[in-house]
Amino acid sequence: MSGAPVLAVEHLTMRFGGLTAVTDLSFAARTREITALIGPNGAGKTTLFNCITGFYKPTVGRLQLRHPGGASFLLERMPEFRIAKQARVARTFQNVRLFAGMTLLENLLVAQHNPLMLASGFTVLGLLGSRAYARAEAAAIDKARYWLDRVGLAARADDAAGALPYGAQRRLEIARAMCTDPVLLCLDEPAAGLNSRESAELNEFLRAIRDQHGISILLIEHDMGVVMEISDRIVVLDYGVKIADGAPDAVRNDAKVIAAYLGVADEEVESIGAEVDS
Amino acid sequence: MSEPAAPPPEAASADKRLDGLAAVKDAAVAALVALGLFILLIGIRTEQGPSGALVFTTRFTLLAEIVAAVFIGSLLRSLLWARAAALLARLLPRSDGAMAANVSRYLAPVFVAFALVVPILFYRNSYALGLASLIATYTMLGFGLNIVVGLAGLLDLGYVAFYAVGAYSYALLAHYYGLSFWSCLPLAGILAAFAGLLLGFPVLRLRGDYLAIVTLGFGEIIRLILLNWQDFTGGPNGVSAPHPTFFGLPFTAADNGFAATFGLAYAPAQRAVFLYYVIVALALLTNWVTLRLRRLPIGRAWEALREDEIACRALGINTTTTKLTAFAMGAMFGGVAGAFFATRLGFISPESFTFSESAFVLAIVVLGGMGSQLGVAIAATAMLGGFELFREFEQYRMLVFGAAMVAVMIYRPRGLVSTRTPSVFLHERKLVPAAVVQDARAGPETPP
Numbered sequence: 140m141s142g143a144p145v146l147a148v149e150h151l152t153m154r155f156g157g158l159t160a161v162t163d164l165s166f167a168a169r170t171r172e173i174t175a176l177i178g179p180n181g182a183g184k185t186t187l188f189n190c191i192t193g194f195y196k197p198t199v200g201r202l203q204l205r206h207p208g209g210a211s212f213l214l215e216r217m218p219e220f221r222i223a224k225q226a227r228v229a230r231t232f233q234n235v236r237l238f239a240g241m242t243l244l245e246n247l248l249v250a251q252h253n254p255l256m257l258a259s260g261f262t263v264l265g266l267l268g269s270r271a272y273a274r275a276e277a278a279a280i281d282k283a284r285y286w287l288d289r290v291g292l293a294a295r296a297d298d299a300a301g302a303l304p305y306g307a308q309r310r311l312e313i314a315r316a317m318c319t320d321p322v323l324l325c326l327d328e329p330a331a332g333l334n335s336r337e338s339a340e341l342n343e344f345l346r347a348i349r350d351q352h353g354i355s356i357l358l359i360e361h362d363m364g365v366v367m368e369i370s371d372r373i374v375v376l377d378y379g380v381k382i383a384d385g386a387p388d389a390v391r392n393d394a395k396v397i398a399a400y401l402g403v404a405d406e407e408v409e410s411i412g413a414e415v416d417s
Numbered sequence: 418m419s420e421p422a423a424p425p426p427e428a429a430s431a432d433k434r435l436d437g438l439a440a441v442k443d444a445a446v447a448a449l450v451a452l453g454l455f456i457l458l459i460g461i462r463t464e465q466g467p468s469g470a471l472v473f474t475t476r477f478t479l480l481a482e483i484v485a486a487v488f489i490g491s492l493l494r495s496l497l498w499a500r501a502a503a504l505l506a507r508l509l510p511r512s513d514g515a516m517a518a519n520v521s522r523y524l525a526p527v528f529v530a531f532a533l534v535v536p537i538l539f540y541r542n543s544y545a546l547g548l549a550s551l552i553a554t555y556t557m558l559g560f561g562l563n564i565v566v567g568l569a570g571l572l573d574l575g576y577v578a579f580y581a582v583g584a585y586s587y588a589l590l591a592h593y594y595g596l597s598f599w600s601c602l603p604l605a606g607i608l609a610a611f612a613g614l615l616l617g618f619p620v621l622r623l624r625g626d627y628l629a630i631v632t633l634g635f636g637e638i639i640r641l642i643l644l645n646w647q648d649f650t651g652g653p654n655g656v657s658a659p660h661p662t663f664f665g666l667p668f669t670a671a672d673n674g675f676a677a678t679f680g681l682a683y684a685p686a687q688r689a690v691f692l693y694y695v696i697v698a699l700a701l702l703t704n705w706v707t708l709r710l711r712r713l714p715i716g717r718a719w720e721a722l723r724e725d726e727i728a729c730r731a732l733g734i735n736t737t738t739t740k741l742t743a744f745a746m747g748a749m750f751g752g753v754a755g756a757f758f759a760t761r762l763g764f765i766s767p768e769s770f771t772f773s774e775s776a777f778v779l780a781i782v783v784l785g786g787m788g789s790q791l792g793v794a795i796a797a798t799a800m801l802g803g804f805e806l807f808r809e810f811e812q813y814r815m816l817v818f819g820a821a822m823v824a825v826m827i828y829r830p831r832g833l834v835s836t837r838t839p840s841v842f843l844h845e846r847k848l849v850p851a852a853v854v855q856d857a858r859a860g861p862e863t864p865p
Contacts, residue, residue: 192731194727194730194731219730219731220729220730220733220734220735220736221733222733223730223731223732223733224733224735229731229732230731232727232728232731236725236727236728236731237724237725237728238720238721238724238725238728239724239725239853239854239855240720240723240724240837240849240853240854240855241717241720241721241724241839241849242839242841242842242847242849244839244841244842244843245717245720245839245840245841248714248717248841249717249718249721249729249732249734250732251714252714252717252718252721252732252733252734253733253734255714256714256715256718259713259714259715262710262713262714262715262742265709265713265714266706266709266710266713272713276841280841280843284843287843293843296842296843296844297839297842297843297844297845297846297847298847299849299850299853299854300853301852301853301854302850302853315732316732319732319733
């Protein structure tokens with residue numbers, strides 16, 4: 140099921156003044172795979188996300204996104220809204236960013252802004268009450284209804300997003316990202332604050348997005364239960380440097396990864412490696 | 418004068434139990450504070466005597482009266498306040514729930530129907546007709562500003578600039594090119610929309626307080642240009658703007674006038690009625706367009722921008738064009754209202770476009786409830802009507818006005834109509850409570 144790389148990160152470095160958050164990072168996320176990005180707090184994971192989605196401009200490096208159709212985009216050269224609109228990279232945020240005062244349905248319609256804007260003839264036809272726009276809006280509502288169903292929130296479609304409990308807000312944010320028809324879905328800690336049942340449901344949902352909708356997922360996550368179970372590939376960062384990259388089993392037993400998570404002195408890394416191997 | 422001093426905090430809990438002794442103690446403290454405050458301000462006085470020297474006089478009787486008034490006032494407040502507050506809370510309906518929806522459903526058509534029959538009711542009362550036109554003008558301005566502040570969440574303190582651009586567009590086009598009111602009306606809107614874009618570009622990155630300061634400056638810049646470009650605008654002397662015609666028929670007693678053509682007796686009120694219907698039609702058009710825009714992708718993008726700009730960009734919304742269209746659309750309605758203002762008065766000068774006008778329109782929008790069309794119309798009526806009602810008490814007008822504003826902001830912090838009506842629904846239309854809706858006061862965005 141793995142294919143060509145959907146996202147190729149090459150020699151990415153991101154500096155904030157004297158602080159280097161990401162150093163010479165290269166990896167590839169493959170089509171129709173779930174690639175997890177893990178590492179201790181402050182390892183540069185969210186910085187990398189912000190580089191990919193255009194909220195930060197990388198200091199050095201190249202970010203190439205390839206669509207299954209063959210189109211290719213250099214993300215580091217695009218403003219963030221074009222990355223979402225043309226390169227079709229969707230994202231969620233670590234601290235959920237919903238449109239709290241708008242209903243669930245409205246949230247999902249805002250996500251379909253660009254196609255709807257086109258259908259409304261950049262507002263002119265819509266203002267005149269064109270039938271084509273009415274049809275496009277009905278289709279958009281159908282799509283929103285589908286994704287609300289998928290995340291189990293259809294019954295609350297007309298409630299304010301800000302009134303939802305936390306777990307539901309996280310699910311809604313994923314549904315909203317899916318409404319943009321992404322090629323690559325970037326999820327920043329989707330399981331944070333979820334209980335074990337909710338995170339099991341999330342696993343199922345993410346697998347379905349990958350398998351049924353053929354979407355590649357890039358995932359930041361601290362919950363190892365989620366990461367190890369659903370990832371096809373794991374990239375581990377520590378202090379902005381890639382320390383491991385591979386299948387879950389390989390990463391799980393990597394000496395450097397264990398050292399980074401448990402926090403030991405550099406000379407002890409070797410001995411831990413020996414213990415794991417034996 | 419008899420403003421009671423605030424009770425000390427430790428007395429607050431006793432106050433709740435309506436403890437008479439604590440109330441007396443409270444009042445005594447307040448009276449003591451009043452004595453300390455006023456003994457030098459009121460009790461002792463120096464006046465210029467007949468020889469030019471200062472004469473020392475005392476007014477201890479007046480001082481005693483004031484201190485006694487403070488004592489009694491404070492006592493009454495302590496004893497009655499808790500009960501009065503509870504009563505007031507019961508009398509003022511809460512803004513959530515289905516009641517608000519029902520009220521707005523019936524109130525809006527009643528409001529419009531009343532607006533349409535005003536000239537019939539007040540045909541002979543030119544003062545009332547003028548006031549009604551003014552209310553309609555400010556309602557239209559409120560609708561326009563509501564797009565920028567209420568929907569897009571961009572705090573604009575210089576909205577009067579667009580009003581001025583519209584008014585001067587008409588007056589100057591008529592003055593230099595002899596264009597009529599009806600051909601100038603769309604031009605004034607377009608020119609004001611361009612002014613909106615002009616303001617929009619430099620402030621794209623700003624939000625909240627910073628944006629407010631820059632827009633405030635923009636409003637002053639426009640006014641100062643109008644004031645100082647004397648060769649072109651007439652400067653402080655202003656410029657005259659011709660009255661509108663009814664499809665080419667002027668409202669005069671002449672043979673080719675409106676009255677003569679329709680075989681009516683000439684009356685000056687005919688013009689006033691015509692002008693009134695013009696502005697009501699314009700305000701209703703503004704309302705219709707705004708309500709329609711809210712249901713279109715651009716309107717939802719404006720509201721999403723108010724809620725969370727970062728999330729908008731992550732969803733592929735071009736926030737630059739979205740903000741600029743909000744500014745341009747709001748400015749356009751302001752400009753059209755300005756052209757009407759010019760033609761109604763027949764003369765404009767930069768004096769009419771001071772900051773206080775911006776503040777007044779913003780107050781209408783905030784008081785009405787940001788984003789609510791009905792709220793804006795009610796607030797414009799209440800504020801202008803209230804202003805006229807208290808015209809006799811010229812000195813105390815601002816005092817009463819300010820107190821009323823404070824009271825509304827205490828009991829209705831999000832304006833008269835604070836709930837948000839969703840633009841679309843799947844099962845049933847539920848109002849969004851004010852607590853979760855963002856407003857234009859939000860500070861700068863934090864990075865993702």
